[in-house]
Amino acid sequence: MTEAPCPRQVVVIGAGLIGTSAALALRRGGTGVWLWDADPAAVALAADLGAGQVLGTIDGSDGPAPGRCDLALLAVPPAEVAPVLARAQRAGLARWYTDVASVKAMTLARAREAGCDISRYVPGHPLAGRERSGPAAARADLFLGRAWALCPAPETSEAAVAAVTSMVTACGAEPVVTDAGTHDRWVALVSHAPHVVAAAMAAQLSRPSVPPEALALAGQGLRDATRIAVGDVDLWTQILTGNAAPVAAVLAEVAAGLADAARVLAGITGSGSPGAPAPEAGKHLALLLEQGRAGVARIPGKHGGPARAFTAVQVVISDRPGELARLFTAAAEAGVNIEDVGIEHSPGQPVGVAELSVRPDSAGALIAALAAGGWPVRR
Amino acid sequence: MTEAPCPRQVVVIGAGLIGTSAALALRRGGTGVWLWDADPAAVALAADLGAGQVLGTIDGSDGPAPGRCDLALLAVPPAEVAPVLARAQRAGLARWYTDVASVKAMTLARAREAGCDISRYVPGHPLAGRERSGPAAARADLFLGRAWALCPAPETSEAAVAAVTSMVTACGAEPVVTDAGTHDRWVALVSHAPHVVAAAMAAQLSRPSVPPEALALAGQGLRDATRIAVGDVDLWTQILTGNAAPVAAVLAEVAAGLADAARVLAGITGSGSPGAPAPEAGKHLALLLEQGRAGVARIPGKHGGPARAFTAVQVVISDRPGELARLFTAAAEAGVNIEDVGIEHSPGQPVGVAELSVRPDSAGALIAALAAGGWPVRR
Numbered sequence: 234m235t236e237a238p239c240p241r242q243v244v245v246i247g248a249g250l251i252g253t254s255a256a257l258a259l260r261r262g263g264t265g266v267w268l269w270d271a272d273p274a275a276v277a278l279a280a281d282l283g284a285g286q287v288l289g290t291i292d293g294s295d296g297p298a299p300g301r302c303d304l305a306l307l308a309v310p311p312a313e314v315a316p317v318l319a320r321a322q323r324a325g326l327a328r329w330y331t332d333v334a335s336v337k338a339m340t341l342a343r344a345r346e347a348g349c350d351i352s353r354y355v356p357g358h359p360l361a362g363r364e365r366s367g368p369a370a371a372r373a374d375l376f377l378g379r380a381w382a383l384c385p386a387p388e389t390s391e392a393a394v395a396a397v398t399s400m401v402t403a404c405g406a407e408p409v410v411t412d413a414g415t416h417d418r419w420v421a422l423v424s425h426a427p428h429v430v431a432a433a434m435a436a437q438l439s440r441p442s443v444p445p446e447a448l449a450l451a452g453q454g455l456r457d458a459t460r461i462a463v464g465d466v467d468l469w470t471q472i473l474t475g476n477a478a479p480v481a482a483v484l485a486e487v488a489a490g491l492a493d494a495a496r497v498l499a500g501i502t503g504s505g506s507p508g509a510p511a512p513e514a515g516k517h518l519a520l521l522l523e524q525g526r527a528g529v530a531r532i533p534g535k536h537g538g539p540a541r542a543f544t545a546v547q548v549v550i551s552d553r554p555g556e557l558a559r560l561f562t563a564a565a566e567a568g569v570n571i572e573d574v575g576i577e578h579s580p581g582q583p584v585g586v587a588e589l590s591v592r593p594d595s596a597g598a599l600i601a602a603l604a605a606g607g608w609p610v611r612r
Numbered sequence: 613m614t615e616a617p618c619p620r621q622v623v624v625i626g627a628g629l630i631g632t633s634a635a636l637a638l639r640r641g642g643t644g645v646w647l648w649d650a651d652p653a654a655v656a657l658a659a660d661l662g663a664g665q666v667l668g669t670i671d672g673s674d675g676p677a678p679g680r681c682d683l684a685l686l687a688v689p690p691a692e693v694a695p696v697l698a699r700a701q702r703a704g705l706a707r708w709y710t711d712v713a714s715v716k717a718m719t720l721a722r723a724r725e726a727g728c729d730i731s732r733y734v735p736g737h738p739l740a741g742r743e744r745s746g747p748a749a750a751r752a753d754l755f756l757g758r759a760w761a762l763c764p765a766p767e768t769s770e771a772a773v774a775a776v777t778s779m780v781t782a783c784g785a786e787p788v789v790t791d792a793g794t795h796d797r798w799v800a801l802v803s804h805a806p807h808v809v810a811a812a813m814a815a816q817l818s819r820p821s822v823p824p825e826a827l828a829l830a831g832q833g834l835r836d837a838t839r840i841a842v843g844d845v846d847l848w849t850q851i852l853t854g855n856a857a858p859v860a861a862v863l864a865e866v867a868a869g870l871a872d873a874a875r876v877l878a879g880i881t882g883s884g885s886p887g888a889p890a891p892e893a894g895k896h897l898a899l900l901l902e903q904g905r906a907g908v909a910r911i912p913g914k915h916g917g918p919a920r921a922f923t924a925v926q927v928v929i930s931d932r933p934g935e936l937a938r939l940f941t942a943a944a945e946a947g948v949n950i951e952d953v954g955i956e957h958s959p960g961q962p963v964g965v966a967e968l969s970v971r972p973d974s975a976g977a978l979i980a981a982l983a984a985g986g987w988p989v990r991r
Contacts (some may be wrong), residue, residue, distance in 0.1 A: 430809060531818060
């Protein structure tokens with residue numbers, strides 16, 4: 234693979250979470266970014282956030298001259314990759330092309346079918362995301378330390394791979410080169426099947442027979458376990474049907490494991506009665522739980538992930554207009570920049586807890602300022 | 613139910629995460645706390661953390677005189693509740709008793725079988741926890757705003773319920789009174805079955821055929837969805853076998869939903885090839901995903917439920933000290949109470965987005981005030 238410098242000019246098609254985040258990351262590195270989105274409000278917000286210059290048409294007629302752009306990043310849903318790529322290539326929007334769809338074999342097949350020039354196209358997939366979508370949720374550090382899969386086809390040129398690799402690196406991500414089929418089997422396991430599993434569990438909560446009182450007993454575990462199930466239904470239907478066979482294989486295994494656990498548990502007599510549970514059932518369940526722990530242990534930690542080691546300062550505040558203003562004014566007067574804030578407030582309680590995240594070297598000054606202002610404060 | 617003051621003296625048996633957290637919370641409210649644990653190191657650490665005074669024996673012979681304690685909180689694993697309760701009642705450790713096991717029908721049945729005085733015992737279950745366990749992970753605010761189920765038996769006295777309720781309230785939790793059987797069905801759905809589902813998914817990651825490269829593609833979604841599967845295997849085996857029938861019923865439904873999804877996906881031909889996926893399969897999957905989203909939407913948020921629908925107002929702000937103060941001052945001057953705030957800010961970017969949650973009828977005034985102040989603002 235030849236070395237390539239970070240692209241000087243990039244067109245980002247699609248100003249959602251992924252496209253806008255990549256644009257922000259590239260702009261930080263000095264790359265010129267042009268943005269286009271079918272939704273003018275989305276692209277305007279992305280531009281307001283400093284993600285780049287708005288392109289009036291997807292063909293780039295009001296943007297840089299055709300061929301001036303090194304690279305076009307197509308941050309659109311899977312089904313749109315092939316048509317958008319074909320159109321962009323016809324307009325000569327850029328020298329090299331990549332996309333971010335989480336299904337690669339289907340995307341590549343459709344691009345071939347649409348007559349795209351595959352030698353200039355590197356199918357890609359950044360493994361980063363958030364529950365929230367849209368440009369407002371974008372972050373320049375979204376890809377920091379994250380894997381970004383690149384799945385060049387046999388006909389993809391080395392120069393294309395080099396150019397896209399340098400863009401991925403400029404976004405702070407770690408390129409992982411594999412083929413489309415292998416990629417699809419891997420993400421079926423670590424992303425697509427888990428989405429369906431979370432949805433199938435959460436679907437049980439939606440039954441009319443489940444009273445709100447039952448949901449009131451939900452803890453953080455249920456929230457975490459089902460959070461991914463809030464993803465966009467159309468997008469996820471595209472993803473799942475586009476990666477059908479690998480996802481089906483994983484789901485069938487999980488279903489079998491759960492049906493087995495259900496059968497073993499249903500065979501225990503006398504739960505709720507004095508009889509001791511069958512030791513065999515306990516052993517069977519313990520084995521499944523051990524395998525689950527072993528699986529979780531294999532998931533790598535956030536190595537090199539968003540390096541935001543902020544210190545949290547907790548302040549008890551009263552629930553009335555102006556209280557937060559007074560708090561932030563006190564922080565500002567102490568010269569402390571608040572990096573993030575969260576509010577914990579129990580309904581009906583006259584007070585809540587504001588958790589202010591600041592750089593560690595600012596925590597002392599903030600605590601002193603807030604304590605002087607009469608707020609109960611602790612690190 | 614008769615009113616009862618916050619207990620003056622409480623014995624906490626079991627200095628793990630839950631017991632120590634409750635002890636810390638009670639101490640903050642001025643309650644005297646005695647602690648016992650089978651592990652001397654655990655109870656010593658809890659005492660060091662300020663959770664109370666160490667009791668030399670579980671019978672309390674070196675503690676307060678028998679009957680001097682209002683309440684004994686048994687924070688021990690499910691299988692130990694009945695024997696510990698019987699022993700504590702024989703020693704006359706306290707007037708009222710409660711426990712924290714997440715399975716209630718079995719616990720109550722075993723307590724009856726052990727000859728315990730049920731009139732003085734309120735089976736309980738705080739819906740709070742952390743991934744970490746042990747006294748070092750304890751927090752006085754662990755129960756703040758969380759549900760704490762109380763499942764009095766027919767023979768439990770009103771005075772016992774009142775005393776335990778006042779302790780629960782003193783811990784900052786919200787008492788939810790129901791019967792043991794109903795509780796067990798509810799927690800099977802919102803806690804026990806989700807644990808097994810997460811484990812069954814995570815177990816797929818533990819297979820030797822899965823290479824580390826596949827796990828390198830794991831994102832935050834997989835981490836969240838499988839996090840609960842790291843729970844203690846022995847404890848969870850006790851819980852699951854102790855609530856076998858209700859858990860089995862939920863798992864069988866989830867397994868059926870996943871087997872169905874696997875079958876539908878496996879029926880799609882030509883994913884990865886030019887053929888369009890069968891629209892019927894897409895519809896089937898979309899329905900499951902919609903049900904999943906509907907289920908997640910029913911889980912109450914930190915403000916106590918989906919009933920409080922705040923309107924989110926997005927404001928582009930610059931990253932400098934005092935900017936948030938100016939923003940909140942403008943909101944306060946417009947008489948608008950900010951219910952919650954989130955800040956999206958990419959490190960290194962000069963601007964970010966503040967998302968202000970307000971009551972719907974305040975959104976117009978807030979937007980007008982911020983727009984007048986020169987902030988780019990969007991609903």
